[in-house]
Amino acid sequence: MANLPNTTQKGSAKTYDGFGIPLILPAWIIIGFFLVIPVAMMLVYSFLTKEFRGGVIWEFSIGAYDQFFFYRGLFGDSPPTIEWTYISIFWRSIWQAGLATFFCLIIGFPTAWFIATRTGRNKTIWLFLITIPYWVNLLIRTISMKFLIRDNGPLNEFFLSIGLLSEPLHVINTNFAVQLGLFYSYLPFMVLPIYAAVERYNFALSEAAADLYASRTVTLTKVILPTVKPGIIAGCILVFVPSLGAFLAPDLLGGAKNFMIGSLIEEQFKGNAGNWPFGAAASMILLSLVLIVLTFYARSQTKDQI
Amino acid sequence: MSKDSEIAVDIHNVTKIFGSFTALKGVSLDIRDNEFFTLLGPSGCGKTTLLRLIAGFEEISNGAILLYGQDIAGLLPNKRPINTVFQQYALFPHMNVTDNVMFGLLRLGQEKSRAKTRVDEVLELVRLSDFADRMPNQLSGGQQQRVALARALAPSPKVLLLDEPLSALDLKLRQAVRLELQQIQVQTGITFIFVTHDQEEALTMSDRIAVLEGGRVQQVGSAREIYEAPENKFVADFIGETNLIDVNVSNIEAGKGSCILPGGEKITCAAAKGARAGPGHLSVRPERIKISASNKSLLQGITVRHIYLGTDLHIEVKLDTGGNVTIRMQNSTQIQIPDVGQSVKLDFDPSSARLLVD
Numbered sequence: 001m002a003n004l005p006n007t008t009q010k011g012s013a014k015t016y017d018g019f020g021i022p023l024i025l026p027a028w029i030i031i032g033f034f035l036v037i038p039v040a041m042m043l044v045y046s047f048l049t050k051e052f053r054g055g056v057i058w059e060f061s062i063g064a065y066d067q068f069f070f071y072r073g074l075f076g077d078s079p080p081t082i083e084w085t086y087i088s089i090f091w092r093s094i095w096q097a098g099l100a101t102f103f104c105l106i107i108g109f110p111t112a113w114f115i116a117t118r119t120g121r122n123k124t125i126w127l128f129l130i131t132i133p134y135w136v137n138l139l140i141r142t143i144s145m146k147f148l149i150r151d152n153g154p155l156n157e158f159f160l161s162i163g164l165l166s167e168p169l170h171v172i173n174t175n176f177a178v179q180l181g182l183f184y185s186y187l188p189f190m191v192l193p194i195y196a197a198v199e200r201y202n203f204a205l206s207e208a209a210a211d212l213y214a215s216r217t218v219t220l221t222k223v224i225l226p227t228v229k230p231g232i233i234a235g236c237i238l239v240f241v242p243s244l245g246a247f248l249a250p251d252l253l254g255g256a257k258n259f260m261i262g263s264l265i266e267e268q269f270k271g272n273a274g275n276w277p278f279g280a281a282a283s284m285i286l287l288s289l290v291l292i293v294l295t296f297y298a299r300s301q302t303k304d305q306i
Numbered sequence: 307m308s309k310d311s312e313i314a315v316d317i318h319n320v321t322k323i324f325g326s327f328t329a330l331k332g333v334s335l336d337i338r339d340n341e342f343f344t345l346l347g348p349s350g351c352g353k354t355t356l357l358r359l360i361a362g363f364e365e366i367s368n369g370a371i372l373l374y375g376q377d378i379a380g381l382l383p384n385k386r387p388i389n390t391v392f393q394q395y396a397l398f399p400h401m402n403v404t405d406n407v408m409f410g411l412l413r414l415g416q417e418k419s420r421a422k423t424r425v426d427e428v429l430e431l432v433r434l435s436d437f438a439d440r441m442p443n444q445l446s447g448g449q450q451q452r453v454a455l456a457r458a459l460a461p462s463p464k465v466l467l468l469d470e471p472l473s474a475l476d477l478k479l480r481q482a483v484r485l486e487l488q489q490i491q492v493q494t495g496i497t498f499i500f501v502t503h504d505q506e507e508a509l510t511m512s513d514r515i516a517v518l519e520g521g522r523v524q525q526v527g528s529a530r531e532i533y534e535a536p537e538n539k540f541v542a543d544f545i546g547e548t549n550l551i552d553v554n555v556s557n558i559e560a561g562k563g564s565c566i567l568p569g570g571e572k573i574t575c576a577a578a579k580g581a582r583a584g585p586g587h588l589s590v591r592p593e594r595i596k597i598s599a600s601n602k603s604l605l606q607g608i609t610v611r612h613i614y615l616g617t618d619l620h621i622e623v624k625l626d627t628g629g630n631v632t633i634r635m636q637n638s639t640q641i642q643i644p645d646v647g648q649s650v651k652l653d654f655d656p657s658s659a660r661l662l663v664d
Binding site for chain 1 (some may be wrong): 361362363382383384385388389390392394396397398399400409410413414457458461
C-alpha cells in the first residue's frame with residue numbers, strides 16, 4: 001500500500017478531474033443536441049394544436065392524444081368511442097416487430113454460434129460476410145427486395161420456369177413481405193451481440209454439464225442459454241426496437257394495408273398534409289412502449305448481478 | 307494402506323492422434339479401486355489427454371478403456387459414472403453454490419429434497435456449508451475449487467478425475483488443500499485420478515504415480531519407488547533433482563551393476579531394468595552426496611557456487627574430471643560450508659546410487 005500513489009493528494013486528484021470533463025464533454029454535447037432537445041421538442045409539439053398546412057400553433061391541447069385513442073364523430077361533437085384505427089396499427093407493429101425478433105433469434109442464434117466456434121481466419125471471414133450488406137443503404141436494399149419478390153420478379157420467374165410454381169406466388173404487399181423485410185434488415189443486429197456472448201462462453205461449462213450427466217438439450221437450456229442470455233436479450237432489443245418504428249419495409253413491401261406505426265408517424269411530417277402534433281403524440285406513445293421494454297430489460301439485468 | 311486390488315480403470319494400449327500429432331502412444335495402465343492415482347508429467351506429455359479420454363470428452367483413436375471391466379469407449383460423457391474437477395473449475399456462473407452442486411444429482415433424476423440433503427452433506431465435507439447461497443463470482447479461488455470438488459463428488463462417482471485442480475491456487479493454500487484432498491479420498495473411498503505437472507504434489511498425495519512423457523508411460527509406482535528407483539534418466543531428472551554422472555559400466559548382474567567412476571573408483575550399485583555394460587549414467591540424489599573429511603572419496607572437485615534455499619543449501623561442485631555435481635546440505639549452523647574456489651572431496655553410499663538407461 002505504501003508504494004501506491006496517494007490519490008487523496010490534491011495535485012493528483014485535480015489531474016484526474018481535469019481530464020474527466022473534457023473527455024466526457026463531446027458525448028454530452030452530442031446527446032444533448034441530438035437526443036434530449038429533439039425528444040423534448042416532440043414532447044412539447046405533441047401537446048400543441050395543429051396548423052393545417054403542417055407545423056404547429058403554440059396553443060396547449062391534448063387533442064393529438066385524444067385523436068389517437070378516441071373517436072368523437074366527424075365533427076368532433078359525438079360522445080367518444082374508442083378509436084381502433086391507430087391502436088390496431090400500433091398492435092400490428094408490436095406483433096410484426098415481435099415476430100421479426102422471434103425469427104431473427106431462431107436463425108441468428110445458430111448463425112452466431114457457428115461463427116463464434118470457427119477458428120482463426122474463418123471467424124473473421126464469416127463476420128465480414130455478415131456485415132457486407134451494411135455497406136449498401138437500407139433503402140436500396142429494401143427496393144431491391146421489392147424487385148426480387150414482385151409477382152413478375154426474378155424469384156417468381158425462376159420458380160415458374162423450373163415448374164415449382166404454376167402461377168406467381170403473391171408476396172408483395174402482404175404482412176409476410178413486411179416480415180421478410182424486417183427480418184432481413186435486422187438479422188445482423190441479432191447475430192452480432194449473440195456472437196459476442198458466445199465468443200466469451202467458456203466451453204468447459206458444456207463439458208462440465210456433460211460430465212454431470214446432462215444431455216445436449218439440458219446443456220443448452222440449463223447452461224448455455226442462461227450464460228449467453230445477456231447477448232440474446234441485447235440482440236432482441238436491437239431487433240425489436242427498430243422493427244417497431246420501421247417504416248421503410250412496411251412502406252415499400254407492405255403497401256397501404258400493412259401500415260405500421262413508423263409509417264404513420266412518417267406521414268404526419270411529410271409534405272403539407274401532415275399533422276405534426278399527432279405525429280409527435282404517436283412518437284411519444286411509441287417511445288413510452290420502448291422505454292417500458294427497456295425498463296424490464298434493465299430490471300432483469302440488475303437481478304442477475306445480485 | 308490396505309487397498310482393494312480390483313481394477314477400477316483399465317487403460318489398454320490407448321493411442322490418441324490429433325491430426326498429425328500423436329498425443330498418446332500405446333498407453334497401458336491399471337488403476338486400482340479406491341486408489342489415489344496420479345498422472346505426472348511435464349506439459350504436453352499427454353496426461354490431460356488421457357484424463358479427457360477417460361472422461362469421454364475425446365474419443366480414443368486406438369485401444370480400449372475399461373471401467374470395472376466394462377468397455378466405455380462408446381459412451382458419451384453424460385453416460386459415464388465418472389466426474390471431473392476441472393482445471394479452471396468451470397462452475398456454472400449463473401447458479402449459486404447449492405445449484406451448482408445439485409446439478410448432477412438432478413440430472414440423475416434425484417428428487418429435489420433428497421438432492422438437497424446430499425448437497426448439504428458434500429458441502430459439509432468440503433467445509434463450505436456457510437457459502438451455499440453464494441454465487442461463484444463471490445467466492446475466492448480456494449472456495450471455488452472446493453465447490454468444484456463438491457459438485458463432482460455429489461453424484462458419488464465411481465471414479466473422480468482431477469485436472470490440475472490446485473494449479474490456480476497460491477502456494478500456502480495449495481499445501482493445505484493437498485492434505486484435504488487426500489483425506490477426502492480416504493473418507494469417500496472413491497478412486498481418484500489426479501493430473502499434475504508438480505512432482506511435489508504427486509509425491510505427497512498419491513498411492514501410485516504414473517510418470518508420462520512424450521505420450522508414453524515412463525514408470526508406474528509408489529512415490530518412494532519412483533524417487534528411489536527411477537527406471538530411466540527422464541524419471542530420475544523429473545522427480546526431484548539428481549546428478550547424472552557419466553560412468554563406464556563393466557557388468558550387470560541380477561539388478562546390480564559394477565561401474566567405474568570418472569575418477570577411477572569402482573563401485574557396485576543398483577541398476578535399472580535394461581541397463582547394459584558400456585558407457586552409462588549413474589544417478590545420485592544431491593542430498594545423498596556428502597563432503598568427505600577423510601582422504602577416501604569417490605569424487606573430487608572445486609566448489610563453484612552456493613545457492614541459498616532457506617532450509618537447505620545447494621553447493622555446486624565442478625569435478626576435476628569434468629561435469630558438475632550438486633550437493634544439498636541442510637542449512638544448519640554446525641555444518642561447514644566449503645568456500646567458493648576451495649577444492650572438496652565428495653563421497654556417497656553406493657547403495658543410494660543407481661545406474662540408468664537413457
